[in-house]
Amino acid sequence: MSYLDNILFAILLIIGFGFFASSVKKIIRNINLGVDVNRKDNSKARWKNMALIALGQSKMVRRPVAGILHIFVYVGFIIINIELLEIIIDGLFGTHRIFAPYLGVVYDVLIASFEILAVLVIFAVTVFWIRRNVIRLKRFINPDLKGFPKSDANYILYFETVLMMLFLLMNASDLHLQNVPDPVFHKAGSFPISQFIAPIFNGMSNELVVLLFEVFWWLHIAGILVFMNYLYFSKHLHILLAFPNTYFANLNPEGQFDNLESVTKEVKLMMDPNADPFAAAPVDENAAPAKFGASDVQDLNWVQLLNAYTCTECGRCTSSCPANQTGKKLSPRKIMMDTRDRLQEVGKNIDANKGVFVPDNKTLLNDYITPEELWACTSCNACVEECPVNISPLSIIMDMRRYLVMEQSAAPMSLNAMMTNIENNGAPWQYSQQDRLNWKNEN
Numbered sequence: 001m002s003y004l005d006n007i008l009f010a011i012l013l014i015i016g017f018g019f020f021a022s023s024v025k026k027i028i029r030n031i032n033l034g035v036d037v038n039r040k041d042n043s044k045a046r047w048k049n050m051a052l053i054a055l056g057q058s059k060m061v062r063r064p065v066a067g068i069l070h071i072f073v074y075v076g077f078i079i080i081n082i083e084l085l086e087i088i089i090d091g092l093f094g095t096h097r098i099f100a101p102y103l104g105v106v107y108d109v110l111i112a113s114f115e116i117l118a119v120l121v122i123f124a125v126t127v128f129w130i131r132r133n134v135i136r137l138k139r140f141i142n143p144d145l146k147g148f149p150k151s152d153a154n155y156i157l158y159f160e161t162v163l164m165m166l167f168l169l170m171n172a173s174d175l176h177l178q179n180v181p182d183p184v185f186h187k188a189g190s191f192p193i194s195q196f197i198a199p200i201f202n203g204m205s206n207e208l209v210v211l212l213f214e215v216f217w218w219l220h221i222a223g224i225l226v227f228m229n230y231l232y233f234s235k236h237l238h239i240l241l242a243f244p245n246t247y248f249a250n251l252n253p254e255g256q257f258d259n260l261e262s263v264t265k266e267v268k269l270m271m272d273p274n275a276d277p278f279a280a281a282p283v284d285e286n287a288a289p290a291k292f293g294a295s296d297v298q299d300l301n302w303v304q305l306l307n308a309y310t311c312t313e314c315g316r317c318t319s320s321c322p323a324n325q326t327g328k329k330l331s332p333r334k335i336m337m338d339t340r341d342r343l344q345e346v347g348k349n350i351d352a353n354k355g356v357f358v359p360d361n362k363t364l365l366n367d368y369i370t371p372e373e374l375w376a377c378t379s380c381n382a383c384v385e386e387c388p389v390n391i392s393p394l395s396i397i398m399d400m401r402r403y404l405v406m407e408q409s410a411a412p413m414s415l416n417a418m419m420t421n422i423e424n425n426g427a428p429w430q431y432s433q434q435d436r437l438n439w440k441n442e443n
């Protein structure tokens with residue numbers, strides 16, 4: 001590589017990482033639009049969750065075929081990135097396989113394992129493509145997965161295949177030049193896979209093979225930088241966010257709902273005959289009026305917003321949702337995708353208005369998620385249980401329902417009748433307090 005190449009490479013790296021850093025900044029800003037919630041407790045259990053679920057993929061393998069194939073892709077992604085470090089150093093300083101002399105035989109083992117992983121990744125990605133496009137598993141063709149999200153999954157599969165092929169072709173041309181021999185391409189590495197590809201370069205001039213090596217090298221590294229920046233627009237953000245998401249996930253038993261603090265305070269006041277309603281904290285006149293539940297993304301907490309960015313759109317939640325299975329409009333995957341779409345929309349609004357959100361007459365409720373979807377939920381927690389990265393679509397559904405009930409009195413008729421009965425009779429039935437045992441006489 002010439003000095004000019006090294007400089008060009010440095011510029012490419014700065015642009016690639018610069019764009020990526022700006023996307024990360026936007027994601028953090030958007031997540032912080034959410035209401036605060038304390039997830040600093042019990043760090044031991046949180047680290048354990050992250051190690052088992054994000055790193056160990058423990059929930060992925062509950063569906064073994066997809067789970068094991070996903071492990072190939074995931075381990076391939078993590079381990080091959082070690083080689084990326086070497087590629088970056090070689091690109092910046094014009095060296096050739098700089099780690100080889102320092103690592104000796106370990107280097108050979110590493111390169112060999114990268115190559116085997118590359119083949120496993122290509123195999124896994126091919127099976128994933130067949131499951132999506134030929135077998136057409138129901139969760140991949142559900143109506144809630146349409147438009148860009150549907151194509152996004154395929155784009156990534158193509159991308160990963162091309163990157164792995166470029167990686168193997170780069171190694172194969174390198175191996176050919178090492179065997180010629182060429183003074184720059186000194187002997188380094190062990191190539192169990194690309195040794196079978198290298199013969200395609202036989203009969204070509206050294207100059208041509210060097211040129212091809214450089215083309216593969218540049219396309220490979222440029223492809224990785226493009227991939228990294230594509231993540232911001234894609235469901236594949238989960239390869240980064242699965243770690244914080246599992247760390248900050250709710251540790252309470254599924255089914256244990258949190259109480260709204262504002263409601264708890266009011267109930268305490270109502271129940272305590274000695275309570276002085278004016279003894280509360282001094283009123284801050286500038287504070288936003290308390291809002292019960294959530295109608296837009298800013299009313300959700302930051303973990304729910306992190307959930308939305310982490311969703312892999314795998315559809316395991318929707319495929320196990322009893323409401324969806326029985327033909328209701330609800331899809332927990334769509335709840336997460338809608339939340340992310342709305343959050344992105346709010347983020348763009350803030351970017352366009354010098355850092356301030358200008359009301360756009362839209363909300364997550366109604367413009368993205370309808371009351372019909374929300375009321376179809378049985379609150380069974382199957383979606384939470386199934387999610388491979390510990391996302392809770394149910395918590396968003398419940399907060400939006402709370403808004404409908406407490407801010408808009410817009411519960412379905414049957415629920416309104418029950419709530420009125422509880423308010424008047426202390427029980428869900430229409431009998432007065434003294435007749436409350438009448439329920440057992442009903443058929």
Ligand code: SF4
Binds near residue numbers: 317
């Ligand atoms: S909690 Fe609601 S959304 Fe989740 S699986 Fe059950 S019915 Fe579906």
Ligand code: SF4
Binds near residue numbers: 311313317388390
């Ligand atoms: S919420 Fe979880 S299970 Fe549902 S689509 Fe997203 S990642 Fe998959």
